Amino acid sequence: MDDRDTSADLGSVVGKAAFDEAFAEALASDPAAALRSIGIEPTDEMLAALAEIDAESIQRLAKAFEPQPGGI
């Protein structure tokens, strides 16, 4: 890894996965492309670990913060 601020990378991937339903889905279905889409070059170690993640729970998390149509 280069000398970029890793905490910024961390914030990007965790934050996006938590609150962006499309990104959460992409992280589950094609983690390499998802990481590249936010400027992170995936390593084998990352991809192996991401394969273990419970994709549904992350998608439900992202959904919890999606705007609800018709809310008053």
Place this chain on the structure above:
Amino acid sequence: MYDEALIEIAVEADMQLRANLTHEAPFIAREVDAWLDEMFGGLGLAEIFTRSDAFPMLLIPWWVDGSIGERDRRLHRALTYSTMNGYLYIRLVDNLMDRDAAGEVSLLPALSFFHFEFVEPYRRLFEPGDRFWSDLRTTWLATADVTMNDAQLADIDKITFERVSARKTGAAKIPVAAVSHYRRRLHRQPEWNDFTDAFGRWHQMHNDIFSWRKDADHQAATYFLSEGRRRRPNAAIDAWVVDEGFSWGMDELDRFMTDLRRIAGLLKAEEALAYLDEREVLLALQEEDVMIGLAALSSVRDVVGR
């Protein structure tokens, strides 16, 4: 959460609103129909107003009336019709103040209908000199004042949240005043007003937490986002939400709920307490989804952060 009788009244009010608008202003009616369909995904006003996550603006006067005696259906038909119109007035103004809703400027003339029909039912219930009108005037103008004030805030701390942002739902006290004056039972009105304000705090905080991403995208200032920037001025806001913001927000919600329960207890408002129980169950389900997801994400953090 909602009695069948109240749902029936809401359905009638929805139909009456659309029929009156079509009769008086058919062109506006078509535009308003399209606006409501887009905003509410094709659901009727009755469904929207009685949803489990809606602000209980029809329920609070229903509880007030029920605490006095047998409910007066005619009164609630008038209140519900007025409240729907008042809400749409406020919602249209809010949407227009939102930077992404510029297209709704063409709907501005519809405000004439909403405002007239918000006030009209009260004209039939109260004589011109009735003290209700003073409550309506004070509450309606205070709500407008905090709405404008809130839109201009760049940073919101707890005091400003309670004094301004959380009072944007203050107009919900108008039907409470109507029941109190109509029934000539004014001694509990201050506590019911406190309850309505306390629910406004809880409701606004709930919105702040679960709509934070949309608010951040729209660069809207909220108490929740402001607190994140205060606590982590150099961090991405989403990282703060994941690390501590969500838990902090839930703790704030819990404090607001404690206050709501205290006031409902003072009022011996069993129906309101049961409603709060149900809202807490719904919130716990939302919280569970978030907490399980955040736990799963901790492994993303471990890998990417290494």
